[in-house]
Amino acid sequence: MILIKGKRVKIGEFNIQDVYFMRNWGKHDNPLFEDYNFPQMDDDEIVEWYESKTLGMNKKYFSVYNEHDRFIGYLGIKHIRRILRESTLGIVFDPNFLNGGYGTEAIKTFLGYYFSDLGMKTLILEVAKFNKRALRCYEKCGFVIVDEYIRRFFDESLDINSPYFQNEIDSFVIKFGRIYNYIYKMKIDKERFEKISDKIEQ
8 A cells, every 4th residue: 555655655553565666676795785685595594585564553554656667675763662752764776776865765755754744753863875776865865973883893704805895894894703884873854854844855
């Protein structure tokens, strides 16, 4: 069921048929983004993965479709704190549909729904410093950096001599032979979104 529409994107309830379709998604060539690739899974594993995302009271996931009704991404809010009216945003897109403005439009469209229909007050997210594309998108949508910290990188076997790593070396720290990457915590609240929503370019 479609819940909200933007100029090109439509956002609806996350369903398992969309997860099956994620097998057709592209892959990131950059090893820094390997963790963003949808893993190879059989049908039972997909059901388990879907249930891990959708079961529970403190999270909710949504599907994103483009103007041709193709499933191109999903976003979710987790760690929902209803008394404070805040949660944490996560968003994943098919690599084949990056750089087309869909992410910015999807987030702007969702923010209107989040603050109005869902009655929320604050939205938080985390983004890796090396994920420059996502960082620009979030800043364009009105998110501001409120904290910075390091986290253990998911792939300890990463080749630190590769150009992918060397081009983003300022985003990483190596301590005692372990690789850590910088994470930005970002935030937007309802008041800020209402002030800038008309200026967000899609």
